[in-house]
């Protein structure tokens with residue numbers, strides 16, 4: 001490609017050149033954009049520029065010529081029509097402060113590729129972006145789905161969902177972030193899409209624990225199925241649409257993350273199940289396992305909303321070292337012996353708990369003159 005042809009390409013920026021940031025950069029470049037990555041380490045920027053490789057995160061993967069990188073944020077963001085963020089959730093706020101100085105006056109879409117909540121505040125990444133960039137939420141989008149980075153970097157066919165409260169923003173991002181091996185769908189349920197990605201990580205840690213302990217498929221299938229009920233109950237209580245949790249960002253991602261050894265959350269769980277302490281697991285992991293930091297804030301939000309999350313509760317106990325991993329089960333052993341309805345912890349069959357809360361929220365909105373209750377606003 002000549003310099004002139006390259007200059008004519010739409011320009012996008014990806015902040016964070018780890019496993020997912022680099023893979024998403026490749027998705028965008030293979031979809032026809034010129035992508036500039038921001039890499040924290042100068043030597044990684046040099047490797048991407050000169051060797052068209054990111055060998056530490058994506059061994060054996062060649063990056064397109066239309067991908068470049070810079071160690072300087074201002075250079076990476078210059079001229080970008082869309083900005084994608086892919087750094088660990090706990091580091092997002094501090095990094096956005098630097099981004100804000102460079103983009104606060106522009107109206108480019110900001111897209112979160114992250115699947116965690118902020119430990120201190122329990123906020124979703126789109127909420128942290130809205131706070132730190134002081135921007136219109138309709139400018140913010142999130143991407144989620146069954147998206148194990150290395151499989152996509154190897155160009156295996158995959159689907160994802162792009163969500164924004166603005167249909168227009170979701171579509172603009174989905175048009176840019178697609179190519180022959182990566183298909184993007186859209187929705188406007190940001191709460192459900194983000195929580196789907198956060199919550200499946202927690203269930204994947206539980207499945208890793210099961211693997212580490214050596215239990216088999218019945219235990220895993222039971223935890224995955226009950227885990228989806230927990231995910232749905234929690235997300236709906238926060239304002240999500242139940243259907244979103246049945247889609248790519250919920251069930252789809254739950255399947256991929258729970259069954260793949262590529263998953264860092266699953267791997268962290270397996271090490272815990274083999275008897276390692278949380279501190280030792282963190283030492284061994286050289287990539288981000290978001291679930292480990294999200295457990296406590298999710299359980300706090302669940303308590304506030306009155307949602308029972310027995311599986312996530314057990315993950316917390318294993319992380320805290322207060323439960324033997326071999327006791328992991330689809331239910332809390334301290335649960336009373338009364339039979340429960342299958343679909344929810346509240347004993348209401350047919351998804352009654354999640355749907356009932358959804359109905360209650362709609363009624364609350366009517367009572368509030370059409371406004372959502374404050375916790376439901378994205």
Ligand SMILES: NC(=O)c1ccc[n+]([C@@H]2O[C@H](COP(=O)([O-])OP(=O)(O)OC[C@H]3O[C@@H](n4cnc5c(N)ncnc54)[C@H](O)[C@@H]3O)[C@@H](O)[C@H]2O)c1
Pocket residue numbers: 016017018019020021022040041057086087088089091095113114115116147148149150286287288290
């Ligand atoms: N890897 C995947 O398959 C995948 C897929 C979908 C979503 N995600 C999500 O993407 C996000 C990023 O994950 P990843 O897989 O790229 O993680 P990673 O560990 O591979 O890379 C993280 C990147 O962030 C950088 N970083 C670490 N601490 C930082 C800090 N304090 N400030 C700035 N940069 C920092 C690292 O240098 C690295 O480049 C996570 O929220 C993850 O859940 C990952």
Ligand SMILES: O=P(O)(O)OC[C@H](O)CO
Pocket residue numbers: 115145146147148149201204253256257262263264265266288289290
């Ligand atoms: O490696 P994990 O556990 O962070 O999972 C990666 C992606 O979120 C799978 O969709």
